[in-house]
Amino acid sequence: MTKTTSTKAGISRRSLLKTGAAAAGLAAGSGAITGFPTIWAQNPITLRQFGTGVSNINAIAEKCKEDLGITLEMTATDSDAAAQRAVTQPNSYDIADIEYWILKKVYPSGVIQPMETAKLKYYDKVVPLFKTGKLLPDSVIAQGTAPHTVGYVESKDAKTFAAGETGFFTMMPTIYNADTLGIRPDLVGREITTWADIMDPAFKGKTSILNIPSIGIMDAAMIMEALGNIKYADKGNMTKEEIDATIDFLIKAKQDGQFRAFWKSFDESVNLMASGEVVIQSMWSPAVAAVRSRGIACKYQPLKEGYRSWGGGLGLASHLSGAQLDAAYEYINWYTSGWVGGYLNRQGYYSACMETAKEFMSPDEWGYWIEGKPAQGDILSPEGKVMEKAGAVRDGGSFEERMGKVACWNSVMDEDRYMVRRWNEFIAA
Amino acid sequence: MVAVTEPATIASKARTRKPVGRMAALAAYLQALPLFLILGAFLLLPLLLIAVVSFWDYDFAAMYPDFVTFNYTETLGSWVTWQTYLNTLKFAVIVWAITLFIGFWVAYFLAFHVRTSSMQTVLFLICTVPFLTSNIIRMISWIPVLGRNGLVNSALVEAGLVSAPVEWLLYSDFAVVLAMVHLYTLFMVTPIFNTLMRIDRALLEAARDAGASSFQVLTNVILPLAKPGMAIGTIFVVTLVMADFSTVQVMSGGQSASVALMMKNQMSLLQYPAAAANAVVLLVLVLLMVAGILRIVDIRKEL
Numbered sequence: 001m002t003k004t005t006s007t008k009a010g011i012s013r014r015s016l017l018k019t020g021a022a023a024a025g026l027a028a029g030s031g032a033i034t035g036f037p038t039i040w041a042q043n044p045i046t047l048r049q050f051g052t053g054v055s056n057i058n059a060i061a062e063k064c065k066e067d068l069g070i071t072l073e074m075t076a077t078d079s080d081a082a083a084q085r086a087v088t089q090p091n092s093y094d095i096a097d098i099e100y101w102i103l104k105k106v107y108p109s110g111v112i113q114p115m116e117t118a119k120l121k122y123y124d125k126v127v128p129l130f131k132t133g134k135l136l137p138d139s140v141i142a143q144g145t146a147p148h149t150v151g152y153v154e155s156k157d158a159k160t161f162a163a164g165e166t167g168f169f170t171m172m173p174t175i176y177n178a179d180t181l182g183i184r185p186d187l188v189g190r191e192i193t194t195w196a197d198i199m200d201p202a203f204k205g206k207t208s209i210l211n212i213p214s215i216g217i218m219d220a221a222m223i224m225e226a227l228g229n230i231k232y233a234d235k236g237n238m239t240k241e242e243i244d245a246t247i248d249f250l251i252k253a254k255q256d257g258q259f260r261a262f263w264k265s266f267d268e269s270v271n272l273m274a275s276g277e278v279v280i281q282s283m284w285s286p287a288v289a290a291v292r293s294r295g296i297a298c299k300y301q302p303l304k305e306g307y308r309s310w311g312g313g314l315g316l317a318s319h320l321s322g323a324q325l326d327a328a329y330e331y332i333n334w335y336t337s338g339w340v341g342g343y344l345n346r347q348g349y350y351s352a353c354m355e356t357a358k359e360f361m362s363p364d365e366w367g368y369w370i371e372g373k374p375a376q377g378d379i380l381s382p383e384g385k386v387m388e389k390a391g392a393v394r395d396g397g398s399f400e401e402r403m404g405k406v407a408c409w410n411s412v413m414d415e416d417r418y419m420v421r422r423w424n425e426f427i428a429a
Numbered sequence: 430m431v432a433v434t435e436p437a438t439i440a441s442k443a444r445t446r447k448p449v450g451r452m453a454a455l456a457a458y459l460q461a462l463p464l465f466l467i468l469g470a471f472l473l474l475p476l477l478l479i480a481v482v483s484f485w486d487y488d489f490a491a492m493y494p495d496f497v498t499f500n501y502t503e504t505l506g507s508w509v510t511w512q513t514y515l516n517t518l519k520f521a522v523i524v525w526a527i528t529l530f531i532g533f534w535v536a537y538f539l540a541f542h543v544r545t546s547s548m549q550t551v552l553f554l555i556c557t558v559p560f561l562t563s564n565i566i567r568m569i570s571w572i573p574v575l576g577r578n579g580l581v582n583s584a585l586v587e588a589g590l591v592s593a594p595v596e597w598l599l600y601s602d603f604a605v606v607l608a609m610v611h612l613y614t615l616f617m618v619t620p621i622f623n624t625l626m627r628i629d630r631a632l633l634e635a636a637r638d639a640g641a642s643s644f645q646v647l648t649n650v651i652l653p654l655a656k657p658g659m660a661i662g663t664i665f666v667v668t669l670v671m672a673d674f675s676t677v678q679v680m681s682g683g684q685s686a687s688v689a690l691m692m693k694n695q696m697s698l699l700q701y702p703a704a705a706a707n708a709v710v711l712l713v714l715v716l717l718m719v720a721g722i723l724r725i726v727d728i729r730k731e732l
Contacts, residue, residue: 080489084699088491105489205596211683213698254684261600261682276578277599416489420698425509427694428516428686 045327050075051097052082052312059382060340068334070327079214086111094328096171096315101145101214101412103171103315108160112315114153114168119329122336123169125353127403130173130311131165135404144218144236144409147173147311172332173352175344176311178402182273182283186297195219195305196226198280204258208272208281211262213423214416218308218408219282220246226305236411240418247422251429262427266290273298285348288395289387300395306407307396313352345369346382350399372398476712483705492701500706510707513686514714520602520677520687521670524609528666529659531610532617536658537651539618540625553622556615568608568676575599575607600682608680613669617662624658625651660726664719671715 049072061072075093077085083102085092090111098106106112117123128134133141133148151170152162161170183192188203198207210216221235230245232238238246253259260278263269270290272278283300291298314335320328334340341357344350346365351357358366367373372394379388396402413419486495504510535556543549559567574580575598582594597603628651636646674689688711695704 078697080697080699083489084491208682259684261684264678264683271572275573275576277576417700420694420700421503421507421509424686424691424694425507427683428509428513428691 044069044071045324046071046073047094047324047328047331048073048075048092049095049097049314050077050082050085050093051095052077052079052099052102057343059343060335063339064331064334067339068327068330070331072331090317091319094317094320094324095331096317097174097312098171098315099310099312099410100147100150100171101310101410103313104145104150105412107150107170110159111318112170113318113320114156114158114170115172115316115329115332117167117169120169120172120336121333122353122356125336125355126173127352127354129176129403130313130352135400139404142306142309142406142408143232143234144411146409147176147313171313171315172336173311173313174335174340175313175349176309176352176403177285177349178307178309178396178406179282179284180303180307180396181280181301182269182288182291183299183301184273184276184279184297185299187276187279192280192301193304194226195222195303197303198223199227199253199258201258203280204256205260206277206279207259208261208263208269208278209259210269210282211264211427213420214412215308215410216262216282217243217246217419217423218410220250222303222305222308222407224249226303235408237413238415238419240415243413243415243419243422247426250426254426254429289348289381293385293387302396302402302405306405307402308408308410309403309406310410343382346380350403354399368392368394370399372396372401479705479708482702483709485702485705487700487702489699500702501710504703504706504710509686510691510710513688513691516685517671517687517689520605520609520673521667523606524613524670525663525666527606527610528614528617529663531614532621532662533655533659535614535618536622536625536655539622540628556618559611560615564612565675565679567612568679571604571608571611571680572599575604600680600684602681602685604680605677605685608676609670609673612676613666616665616669617659620661620665621655621658624655628654656726657728660722660728663722667718667722668715671711671718 047070056074056076058074061074064070064072079099079102082096082098083105086096086098086102086106087109096106096112103112130147130151133139133146150161151173152164152166153160153168153170154162154166156168158168162168181192181195181198187206190202197203198209209219217238218235221232221238224230224246225232225235229249230242232242261268261272263272263281266284266287269281269283269287272281273283273287273291274294274296285300288298288300314332316325316328336351336353336356338353338356338358338360341351341353342360342365345357345361346369348369354370358370361369364376365379368375368379368388375388375390375392377390378386379392381387482492483500484496484498485500486493486497539549539552543552572579576582577594577596577599579599581598582591585591586594632650632654633646636650641649672689674687674693677685677687677690688707692704692707692711695701695707
């Protein structure tokens with residue numbers, strides 16, 4: 001399963017994380033973390049982690065072994081397979097590394113045990129986005145499956161989510177980002193400011209959206225709303241009528257020849273953009289970086305309606321107890337203590353515990369990735385490759401500008417099955 | 430598909446044998462047993478399971494043993510299914526016609542125009558060279574050739590033949606058919622070449638002696654005798670095209686749908702019972718098509 005699914009769409013945005021990860025582990029991991037007992041080295045403990053997110057990064061497993069003596073066995077799957085495995089094979093993993101919308105599907109079946117926030121060393125450092133849904137006190141809570149809505153439960157055995165902050169966390173957030181449209185600034189020939197621009201007749205036959213129903217429908221919703229065609233009550237949980245309106249609109253655009261192609265995997269989106277087949281399309285941030293690394297201008301264009309965001313975290317399997325549970329807590333505390341956070345920030349993602357990550361980044365890196373300042377020197381990827389030259393500014397600016405403008409989160413709809421059926425009609429039309 | 434007919438063949442042979450005694454009859458069954466076990470365990474049983482699962486209920490996480498028919502009513506009641514089947518059949522017919530035409534003439538050339546058998550072998554091996562790389566690579570290599578800034582378009586634009594790149598070369602039905610013909614022609618060449626090589630050359634000489642023109646030799650002798658090979662090639666090509674999903678997805682840029690692609694979408698969303706229902710419908714259709722082909726041509730005649 002691992003081999004075959006790891007190339008598929010759901011996780012592809014992160015599949016390039018693992019490239020050259022070993023080298024980076026050596027390069028970036030010189031500052032050893034202190035203060036953790038090394039008892040696991042004498043009493044070897046293995047934690048089996050599976051999921052969609054950071055399970056792909058071998059450097060993390062190596063660093064974990066080095067710092068904690070805990071052996072991490074990682075398995076990466078696409079998001080649908082992850083949801084299924086989480087529910088149907090609860091004994092096959094110790095740590096679930098999944099996105100929040102998957103958690104919403106999975107948690108009620110009782111396979112994930114809530115963690116006590118008192119045992120989470122860096123709980124206080126978790127950005128408020130995951131606690132209240134607001135990054136800044138005046139932020140507007142985004143639509144869709146916002147992480148804080150599925151982040152807490154009232155008690156250890158509760159199967160429903162709590163309305164506000166409690167002492168029981170369902171998952172420790174780890175990785176998240178804001179997605180938008182990618183453009184070829186050299187080929188679009190004008191300012192791109194809104195999601196509606198992808199439907200501009202000038203770009204007929206030169207646009208693409210992704211063919212992963214659960215995410216594609218959200219991008220379509222952003223476009224529909226930007227065009228003023230419809231106002232969704234909740235983009236992340238559409239009614240049948242809203243789904244119909246959205247899909248009918250997509251079918252019409254497809255038949256008018258607005259789209260060049262639909263992509264399913266990371267590399268397809270890179271190739272479409274790099275070859276000039278499309279000039280504006282749904283994209284993921286590492287794909288933009290991959291196009292740019294070929295020396296082709298590509299921009300992750302911030303849009304006035306805001307971003308479509310996604311987030312993931314680590315959850316504890318229900319069967320964990322005793323020493324294994326302690327080790328799992330220790331792993332999660334290590335995870336949020338900064339090294340991994342710095343690594344993820346340097347990938348262009350965001351860490352949930354920003355303060356701890358800051359200590360593992362150079363001031364220039366912090367300035368470029370998080371504060372939106374122009375780079376002082378070359379910005380290197382964790383693999384040591386030059387990503388940006390001095391003077392570059394990150395698309396979309398600072399962390400607060402980007403994550404503060406989230407319009408909706410990836411989500412699972414009540415009418416999921418109906419949506420998928422209609423989406424298939426769109427592809428077949 | 431060919432494999433399915435084998436137990437029947439063996440069984441009928443066993444039946445026609447004179448009953449010498451219980452032991453002999455038993456021996457025949459014993460001879461058939463290994464193949465029966467293999468096909469039973471790895472073909473019939475899985476098919477049976479697919480058929481059973483197609484009646485189950487499901488949600489995102491699991492399948493629930495049940496007897497519901499909505500997987501079929503949803504599949505057959507949707508215009509998408511019909512359009513997708515039509516689209517797939519369209520690809521099958523076009524690709525079949527083109528591969529049959531090309532395949533026959535390649536085989537004809539190899540069988541009748543190349544004189545030495547060593548040269549025949551060499552040329553035939555050359556036909557198979559592309560198969561040394563994977564299916565996917567051969568398909569994807571078309572993209573830089575056909576793309577907007579690809580080889581063909583750059584050549585056309587630079588030669589001044591067209592002012593703007595030709596868009597329909599890639600991510601279109603044309604691209605799908607082109608890639609499929611490229612991928613599947615050899616499946617037509619091989620069986621036709623095989624049957625052409627078995628044609629007794631004396632028949633051709635006899636036809637000539639009887640005053641037949643080259644064209645008459647072709648239509649009255651070679652074509653009828655090549656039918657079994659054509660039928661086998663047809664079965665290969667049609668079943669391959671009907672079950673194809675990657676070519677359609679990659680070459681149409683996700684713009685076109687095929688039955689297998691529809692199934693793959695359902696499976697990646699873990700809607701296995703729906704995909705199973707689809708698989709059963711496709712299987713029935715393909716079996717009917719193969720049965721039709723076998724009715725028209727007796728492939729055993731020349732094997």
